[in-house]
Amino acid sequence: xxxVLLLQRIFDALFNSAIYSSLALALVIIFRxxxxxxxxxxxxxxxxxxxxxxxxxxxxxxLTGGGLAGLVPGVPFPIxxxxxGAVVCGMVGGAVxxxxxxRPLERAPxxxxxxxxxxxxxxxxSLMGQWWGTGPRVxxxxxxSGAGQNFTILGARLRYSTIGVWAVLLAVLVLLILLLRQxxxxxxxxxxxxxxxxxxLVGVRVGxxxxxxxxxxxxxxxxAACLSANSVLLEPNMMLRVLxxxxxxxxxxxxxxPKGALIGGLIIGLSQTLIPAYVPFIGFExxxxxxxxxxxxxxxxxxxxxxxxxxxxxx
Amino acid sequence: MVDDVFDEVGLKVxxxxxSYGAVEVLRGLDFEVPAKNVSxxxxxxxxxxxxxxxxxxxMCNTSGTxxxxxxxxxRTGTAEIVRQGMVHVPQGRGTFPELxxxxxxxxxxxxxxxxxxxxDVDRWFEIFPVLGERSSQMAGSLSGGEQQxxxxxxxxxxxxxxLLLDExxxxxxxxxxxxxxxxxxxxxxxxxxxxxIVEQNANLALDMADYAYVIESGEIALHxxxxxxxxxxxxxxxxxxx
Ligand SMILES: Nc1ncnc2c1ncn2[C@@H]1O[C@H](COP(=O)(O)OP(=O)(O)OP(=O)(O)O)[C@@H](O)[C@H]1O
Ligand SMILES: [Mg+2]
Numbered sequence: 001x002x003x004v005l006l007l008q009r010i011f012d013a014l015f016n017s018a019i020y021s022s023l024a025l026a027l028v029i030i031f032r033x034x035x036x037x038x039x040x041x042x043x044x045x046x047x048x049x050x051x052x053x054x055x056x057x058x059x060x061x062x063l064t065g066g067g068l069a070g071l072v073p074g075v076p077f078p079i080x081x082x083x084x085g086a087v088v089c090g091m092v093g094g095a096v097x098x099x100x101x102x103r104p105l106e107r108a109p110x111x112x113x114x115x116x117x118x119x120x121x122x123x124x125x126s127l128m129g130q131w132w133g134t135g136p137r138v139x140x141x142x143x144x145s146g147a148g149q150n151f152t153i154l155g156a157r158l159r160y161s162t163i164g165v166w167a168v169l170l171a172v173l174v175l176l177i178l179l180l181r182q183x184x185x186x187x188x189x190x191x192x193x194x195x196x197x198x199x200x201l202v203g204v205r206v207g208x209x210x211x212x213x214x215x216x217x218x219x220x221x222x223x224a225a226c227l228s229a230n231s232v233l234l235e236p237n238m239m240l241r242v243l244x245x246x247x248x249x250x251x252x253x254x255x256x257x258p259k260g261a262l263i264g265g266l267i268i269g270l271s272q273t274l275i276p277a278y279v280p281f282i283g284f285e286x287x288x289x290x291x292x293x294x295x296x297x298x299x300x301x302x303x304x305x306x307x308x309x310x311x312x313x314x315x
Numbered sequence: 316m317v318d319d320v321f322d323e324v325g326l327k328v329x330x331x332x333x334s335y336g337a338v339e340v341l342r343g344l345d346f347e348v349p350a351k352n353v354s355x356x357x358x359x360x361x362x363x364x365x366x367x368x369x370x371x372x373x374m375c376n377t378s379g380t381x382x383x384x385x386x387x388x389x390r391t392g393t394a395e396i397v398r399q400g401m402v403h404v405p406q407g408r409g410t411f412p413e414l415x416x417x418x419x420x421x422x423x424x425x426x427x428x429x430x431x432x433x434x435d436v437d438r439w440f441e442i443f444p445v446l447g448e449r450s451s452q453m454a455g456s457l458s459g460g461e462q463q464x465x466x467x468x469x470x471x472x473x474x475x476x477x478l479l480l481d482e483x484x485x486x487x488x489x490x491x492x493x494x495x496x497x498x499x500x501x502x503x504x505x506x507x508x509x510x511x512i513v514e515q516n517a518n519l520a521l522d523m524a525d526y527a528y529v530i531e532s533g534e535i536a537l538h539x540x541x542x543x544x545x546x547x548x549x550x551x552x553x554x555x556x557x
Binding site (some may be wrong): 152187188190191194197198199200201202203204205206287309 | 327372374393394397398400403405409410411412413414418421422423425426470473
């Protein structure tokens with residue numbers, strides 16, 4: 001086996017892994033607090049990538065929202081500022097979605113709410129198609145990613161952009177874990193994740209906490225979309241595939257564990273690249289198959305996922 | 316013990332109705348919990364005792380008027396009521412099994428902003444040493460009795476002005492129950508904490524309480540000072556096993 005090639009494939013897979021992990025993180029935050037899988041997570045994220053695109057392009061009459069961008073002082077923004085803008089819009093969008101569509105239906109069965117999120121997925125997707133067209137747009141690279149912009153490690157190329165997305169992902173994950181473990185709001189969030197009724201009984205405003213959870217999750221989604229928009233091209237269906245992989249990553253990580261989302265994203269990203277490369281009868285066209293197999297294999301051994309909370313029951 | 320932490324607050328309940336779906340469980344309750352007193356609710360299984368406490372905290376469908384101190388809280392949300400100083404230890408304890416003992420106490424103090432939270436934790440660890448020994452253990456893995464202690468300590472971490480307790484003796488060994496009820500009496504005497512306790516153990520409850528109410532089929536059937544009820548032949552027969 002060519003070890004340099006293996007290392008190269010791993011390095012290549014790491015970029016996608018980071019994207020899957022970020023979106024899985026978003027899914028996990030909402031699942032933990034509400035028990036809901038938000039199918040709209042990917043489309044909401046893509047929407048914010050378009051917002052970043054508008055902020056980057058500045059006033060352009062032929063770009064819907066381009067006119068609106070003219071109202072934002074200082075456009076066109078540099079990339080970091082545009083991404084921050086997208087993340088903030090994502091957070092507001094997440095909070096509004098929770099407030100307007102989920103909370104009024106809090107007594108509805110969970111499955112009905114999941115269907116609502118599928119509705120949001122379709123509506124957001126169509127809206128993007130109508131406003132910005134379905135044709136792909138070139139989103140600028142966030143990190144230097146041209147030819148030769150990489151480190152060479154043992155003969156394999158590790159791109160700066162891969163290091164960049166991982167740095168962002170890990171920083172964000174550390175912040176999230178600190179927030180959950182060290183702050184009063186984090187404690188409230190963990191309490192709400194365990195029991196809404198008991199959280200109310202210690203004075204936690206459950207609705208508000210859930211709204212923050214949606215905001216946080218959508219912020220992560222926005223980050224994931226902006227970081228990947230350059231490599232996959234910005235178009236309304238950009239995150240659809242990513243969402244499927246993120247679901248797989250979140251599931252095998254245990255659905256309610258941030259660490260699980262990270263490891264899950266890694267496993268999915270690596271198996272998606274490595275298995276077709278070394279197992280001849282699985283071509284790259286079938287690259288979703290390894291992800292599925294990895295998910296089934298892990299759930300067989302650990303039904304709660306790698307890091308999922310097993311509800312504590314005394315024996 | 317700190318003795319000026321609990322203010323005096325009483326509770327007044329007028330024409331309280333509660334229902335689950337179409338089934339009406341409470342049919343117009345009127346009663347009062349005087350400030351700085353211990354009141355107890357007795358009643359058979361299914362009489363509506365738990366529902367009464369839930370209704371007071373707006374945890375189910377209710378109508379009627381509930382006044383806490385001088386504030387009408389009939390339309391106030393559960394979390395808001397807790398913020399106003401009425402804390403409820405529900406039947407089934409209401410602790411968080413997947414949080415550590417310590418985190419359960421910290422989340423109990425969620426509504427507080429003062430800097431004496433750590434002191435209070437230490438105080439409860441002194442009172443219930445077993446909780447201190449298990450401070451980093453998940454609450455769900457504590458024994459039933461330990462969890463009951465945790466539930467009470469968690470509630471008191473909020474420094475309530477009024478404490479609602481739903482069968483605090485449930486599942487505890489007789490010695491522990493006596494110990495726990497001694498604590499309640501001490502708390503009441505030393506801090507003037509107002510309490511409303513639902514209890515199956517009528518002997519114990521009447522010994523501790525100042526006032527008692529008996530609920531039958533969602534209505535107040537009897538009420539009076541605990542001495543009056545202790546000497547009431549009907550109560551003796553139905554609840555005291557005389
Ligand atoms: N969530 C619920 N949905 C429907 N009916 C309920 C619900 N909770 C209680 N009930 C009904 O309301 C009535 C009163 O219940 P409640 O729990 O208040 O009784 P209780 O006096 O606390 O009894 P126990 O001593 O057994 O705890 C019962 O007939 C019960 O079946
Ligand atoms: Mg009960």
